[in-house]
Amino acid sequence: MARTDDLDLLQGTLDLLVLKTLAWGPQHGYAVARWIRDVSGDELVVEDRALYMSLHRLEERRLVASEWGLSENNRRAKFYELTTAGKKALRTRADRWERYAEAVYRVLRAPRTAV
């Protein structure tokens, strides 16, 4: 159920969020979805399909690695964790995103001055 004023996420941003989520430790896909939803206060609605696309693509690019394990209720689940390359990618991308956001913010909040 999508809310009309939900913020749609761009693909690259989703990758960034997934990487960040996994920074706290290995998780399975459902946990990642849940965590993003909770922490963003339900503001960010991630289509699950997009999330799994993101996870698998990140794995193809060797930024995350997967293993099969047991979930908290003893069911078989696929866990993802960051690789060394992934950690570095997270730092780079987070940094870039923050600079981007801040620049946009500056332009939006700037007073009207002579050009």
Place this chain on the structure above:
Amino acid sequence: MRRTRRRAFSFPSTPQRVRAELDEELTFHLDSRIADLVASGLDVDRARVQALAEFGDLRAAQSEIGAIDARRARAAHRRSRLVDLWHDARLAVRTLRRQRLPAVAAIACLALGIGASTTVFSVGNTMLLRPMPFPTGDRLVSIGTLRPGATSPSVASLPEITDWRSRTRTLSEVAALTGANFAVDVRGEKTSLRGARVSANLFRTLGAAPLMGRDFDAAEDVPGAAPVAMIGEGLATRMFGSASRVVGEAISLNGRAHRIVGVVREHLRFPDAAEVWVPLAADPLREGRGNRFLSVVGLLAPGAELTTAQRDLDGIAAALAREHPDDNEGITVQLTPLRDRYVANARPAFTAVSCAVLLMTLIAIANVSALQLARAAARDREITVRAALGASRGRIVTQLLTESVVLALAGGAAGVWIAVFGGPLLARTIARSLPSWMTFDVDLTVLLFTVVSCVSCGILFGLAPAWQLASRDTATALRRTNAPGLDPAKQRLFRALVVCELGASFVLLVGALFALHSYRKLSQIDVGFDAGNAVTMRVFLDGARYAEPAARAQFASEIEARLQALPGVAAAGATTLVPVGGGISRFGFEIEGRPDASGANRPNATGSLVTPGYFRAIGMRLLRGREFDARDRAGSLPVAVVGETFAKTFWPGEDAIGKRFHLGNDTWSIIGIVGDIKQVTLTDGAEPQFYRPEAQDPWEDLTFVVRGSAAAITAGALRQVVSEVDPALPVVSVISVEDHLARSRAAARAFGGLLTVFAVAAIVLAWIGVYGVSAYYVSKRTSEIGIRMALGADRGRVMRMMLRQGGAMVLGGVIVGGALSYVAVTQLARLLFDVRASEPALYLVGAGVIAFAGAIAIVIPSRRASLVSPLVALRSE
């Protein structure tokens, strides 16, 4: 969260498994979401609907994510295959190190074969495949004139070239050049450098932009213009330190100062080995239409092809023949791609050498094949156990092949070394001179060829044993290892290998014998003069001080007199044209009383100018009449001495002495007849030659010939004589006549030598192969021999039996080889001087050597086998 350590996509992964894992993951997600929704109060069905809606298009997800996973699985699969290959390679190296001797033998064989092949390829690559260093390379053509009956195009005259240039519609540039020697002072040392006089558009035609400065203007290409020159990069560095400061400097060429206007890049020196270029500056008034001495290079216009250009020039030649029948009747024009002009004479020899190398490589591969077969048989048990433990046939074959390829790569690495040194050596061998802008180095293409041939070799000789081994079923294989003897298939294979190896080495041996035979004949040609105890010394009388003919004549006679006065000197003289390779110098003339002949039928002959002492100095025979002497000088009656063929050709049945012919502005009377000499190459047929006194037409370029005892005619003594007369004059070179002749035979000698090397290598290889095979063969039959001997056969009988079988193989090899070599020699005979394919003595010698070698290779192991005691033999299995 507990995790068990199991990687996703564990090996082996199949597409079904990959798909199943994805489904399991997505199912887990949906189930978890449903569970959470139910926990927060929804009923199961509504929860399911919501969960699915939140997920998005499930089917699309499965296919898209499935594709990603499939890609990943394939990549992982490829990586694991590479890891396997690496693993196999390391295993192969370990195995080979344990059995060092056969491995080393195999690597040596392969190094020889692959090294030789790579050498030949690198030469061929440069000669035939690589683009020429000139930017316009493939559009360049060499243009020459053809007399009727001539087979190869020759030089042209200035008016002719001017006409071609102005009338052609298919050539955008026509450039002319002629080689020249320049006496140059390089940092105080007077030397002679090779160079050329070129038309102003030559470098433009070649597309060879100068490194520094510019090339010649049209204004500089006229007689009387201020002297300018271009020099090569190497020379610029030698003379001035670096090429950048050279433009505008002066350089003294043949005594005259020239201003340097440009520097030619090192690898674009054209023609061969030229270092100095000056404008042609030919005077169209002086250079008549019949005076041909220029080489011509043309550039095809855009859109024109060789065939259209040829037709175009055929038309122009026909027009010229009509307009100037005296000089051009019957003369046609031939265009050849520039590359061909340089490699054409090398191509047949190259083909011959390539075939020889191919044969040798095949022998090498056969050897290694046999080696591998023998080794593989010894590893029967190991392989069958592996198969029993579950290794697939493909895996085993791959592993065995990897071993072969590793072996081949090791051999190839050694072979590349051979190629690095062999390349230039081979190039010098197959052609008298390939131009200096053809460099032979091991470049990327050659290395690629080496790697490819290594891998192919490895697969070639590894395939048969590998397949055979891997295809047996386990039970019989395990049982078979205990059975004595060889299976019939292997026996046939071995026998075939032996016959082929012997045959191939026979062919090579016969080829080498023919080449050597031809060289011997070449060495025994009567050149028409006495090459022993004589030395040549070349001087160049530079323009300024020797502009007057009188000065030149005076110089020549003074030097001749002083040389004759040296103690120990028997005779001395000078000529403008050294025999055997001194060059071509043909003149057209009219015989007195026979003015009708014109165009192609005009009499022409090779002519040179000599001093009175020349004939005796060079050792030519005077047949009739007299030689030149002091009476024959400027102003006196113009006289000539002619060769025997000249006399017979133009005055058959009559005495030529007293006859006259018109040349230039004079009429020359014949006063003597000498024997013929070989003028251009050793293999020339008899051709008309004539000589005139140097004093009556003195030239700048003289070669003195001095005959005497070795102690008297040293280079120092000769140079001393020259410097006494004129200290500033450079002496170009002092070479003994013997050396001069040896140079002309050098290519033939090198060719014979090369083939001999190949033949010897082939025989050695074949011998090793036959010996190895026989030894192995015999060892496998030891128990059989033991049984025979226990049953009463004596040693002699055993031995005779083995010899009979071995002898059959040797005979087979000789017969097969003999037939093949006859075919090969008929082709080879075209390359060699004066050999016919049927010279039985050579075949017999070859057969004898091969049979002898083969016999020894078989006798030794057989004898050893017959000496073994029956008890040992029976127990050995």
